[in-house]
Amino acid sequence: MDTISFGSSSGKLQLLGLYWLVQLAIxxxxxxxxxYFSSQNTIFGLVLAGTGVILALxxxxxxxxxxxxxxxxxxxIEVSADGFLDRRLSREPIPWDEIAGIPYYxxxxxxxxxxxxxxxxxxxxxILALRLMERYGKMLDMPGYTVIVKGSDATIxxxxxxxxxxxxxxxxxx
Numbered sequence: 001m002d003t004i005s006f007g008s009s010s011g012k013l014q015l016l017g018l019y020w021l022v023q024l025a026i027x028x029x030x031x032x033x034x035x036y037f038s039s040q041n042t043i044f045g046l047v048l049a050g051t052g053v054i055l056a057l058x059x060x061x062x063x064x065x066x067x068x069x070x071x072x073x074x075x076x077i078e079v080s081a082d083g084f085l086d087r088r089l090s091r092e093p094i095p096w097d098e099i100a101g102i103p104y105y106x107x108x109x110x111x112x113x114x115x116x117x118x119x120x121x122x123x124x125x126x127i128l129a130l131r132l133m134e135r136y137g138k139m140l141d142m143p144g145y146t147v148i149v150k151g152s153d154a155t156i157x158x159x160x161x162x163x164x165x166x167x168x169x170x171x172x173x174x
Contacts, residue, residue: 002080002081003078003079003080004078004079004080004162004165005075005077005078006075006076006077006078006149006152006153006154006158006159006162007074007075007076007152007153008069008070008072008076008151008152008153009151009152009153010070012150012151012152013066013069013070013151014070015151016062016066016150016151017063017066017067017070020059020062020063020066021059021063023055023058023059024055024056024059024060024063026052026055027051027052027053027054027055027056027057027058027059028052028056029052030048030049030051030052030055031048031049031052031053031056032049032052033048033049033052034046034047034048034049034050034051034052035049057132058132060128061128061129061131061132061133062129064127064128064129065088065127065128065129065130065148066151068087068088068127069088069151069152072087074087075087076088076152076154077147077149077152077154077159078093079159079162079163079165079166080093080166081166082095083095083096083098083099084096084099084102084114084163084167086114086145086147088126088127088129088130088148089114089124089125089126089127089130089145090123090124090125090126091123091125092123094114094116094121094123094124096166096167096170098116098117098118098121098123099114099115099116099117099167099170100115100116100117100170101115101144101170101171101172102114102115102144102147102160102163102167102170102171102172103115103144103171103172104156104160104171104172105142110156111146111147111156112146112147112156112159112160112163113137113142113143113144113145113146113147114144114145114147115143115144115145116144116145124145126145129148130145130146130148133145133146133148134146147159
């Protein structure tokens with residue numbers, strides 16, 4: 001069977017992990033600094049602490065993605081006639097007929113998102129990073145589960161081309 005696979009680059013993942021560890025440290029530091037400053041200026045302290053908490057939570061979410069990929073020997077993304085498989089989203093390929101669309105969004109950069117016909121699809125078991133991004137996307141009116149390609153040998157364009165090969169009707173025209 002013809003399958004197009006996209007794995008992760010160990011070196012890129014290590015740099016990405018280091019980046020998110022630094023962000024986590026900054027978030028925790030900002031949280032403690034905010035608590036310290038709240039005794040002097042309540043609003044500034046609470047804003048700083050809240051920003052630190054949000055940064056720490058986002059960092060933990062993306063560290064879950066890095067951790068998942070560093071501990072897997074299998075390709076992260078596979079595209080085939082059977083469907084779309086992102087191992088961070090499901091354990092088995094999602095058949096093309098269960099996917100409503102794979103649009104892309106331009107928010108600072110181009111990204112792909114998988115939108116399912118049934119949001120309660122039993123195949124879905126996303127990691128923390130994808131759950132966070134899905135909730136954030138809903139707030140920005142960008143539904144679906146984002147396909148994260150940072151730290152891998154894939155680009156948005158190569159994943160999009162692979163999807164077009166098997167299910168061209170699902171990808172929004174560029």
